[in-house]
Amino acid sequence: MRVLDLAPVIPVVAVREVAHAVPLARALLAGGLPVIEITLRTAAALDAVRAIVAEVPELTVGAGTICSTAQAEQAADAGAAFLVSPGATDRLLDAMQDCGLPFLAGTATASDMLRLLEREITEAKLFPAAAVGGLALLRSVSGPLPQLRFCPTGGVSPANAAQYLALPNVGCVGGSWLAPAEALAAGDWPRIEALARAAAALRPPSERGADRPAN
Ligand SMILES: O=C(O)C(=O)C[C@H](O)[C@H](O)COP(=O)(O)O
Numbered sequence: 001m002r003v004l005d006l007a008p009v010i011p012v013v014a015v016r017e018v019a020h021a022v023p024l025a026r027a028l029l030a031g032g033l034p035v036i037e038i039t040l041r042t043a044a045a046l047d048a049v050r051a052i053v054a055e056v057p058e059l060t061v062g063a064g065t066i067c068s069t070a071q072a073e074q075a076a077d078a079g080a081a082f083l084v085s086p087g088a089t090d091r092l093l094d095a096m097q098d099c100g101l102p103f104l105a106g107t108a109t110a111s112d113m114l115r116l117l118e119r120e121i122t123e124a125k126l127f128p129a130a131a132v133g134g135l136a137l138l139r140s141v142s143g144p145l146p147q148l149r150f151c152p153t154g155g156v157s158p159a160n161a162a163q164y165l166a167l168p169n170v171g172c173v174g175g176s177w178l179a180p181a182e183a184l185a186a187g188d189w190p191r192i193e194a195l196a197r198a199a200a201a202l203r204p205p206s207e208r209g210a211d212r213p214a215n
Pocket residue numbers: 012039064065066084085086153154155156174175176177
């Protein structure tokens with residue numbers, strides 16, 4: 001599985017109530033996004049991963065904000081299908097590779113990216129995308145490092161997502177706008193479904209993945 005080819009947008013969500021997890025997952029799926037990244041920033045996060053794995057198996061669930069070996073192991077034990085980290089230290093890369101799950105390690109500099117390429121890892125997160133250079137950074141690194149493909153996250157929004165997705169070294173983008181905190185708190189699943197539908201339409205499935213060389 002290539003994480004970058006699951007959907008044009010990976011919804012990044014901090015789930016505060018386990019009870020929100022399954023209706024949230026169903027709303028994203030109904031809107032056409034078959035993926036979610038649950039950030040391990042809340043006490044409910046691992047239970048939210050477990051609930052979605054058990055009850056919405058059509059959705060691919062990743063665990064985000066992986067910052068330690070223990071978190072990588074806990075996420076794998078909870079059934080996460082992929083891991084996402086904000087950075088790329090050697091210890092964290094070792095831990096994520098040891099789990100055997102696909103992962104997106106956070107990169108912000110050419111050195112971070114080279115650290116991944118030294119391990120023959122060619123999928124990465126760019127984080128925090130807008131703050132570290134956004135579109136200009138991605139265009140710049142595509143020259144020396146064309147084999148790397150990215151999921152820019154952090155400051156990506158409906159206003160700029162299409163511009164990111166148009167870059168050849170961008171496979172998908174990540175963002176928290178799909179599940180606003182107030183919509184989660186209010187249980188406004190139709191709103192989340194509508195946001196997912198708009199995001200899914202940013203690039204039709206026929207234009208994703210299949211025609212790209214495996215890397
Ligand atoms: O915690 C992590 O590991 C993350 O992945 C951070 C998130 O990607 C960003 O917080 C999302 O950024 P916004 O879409 O700008 O809200």
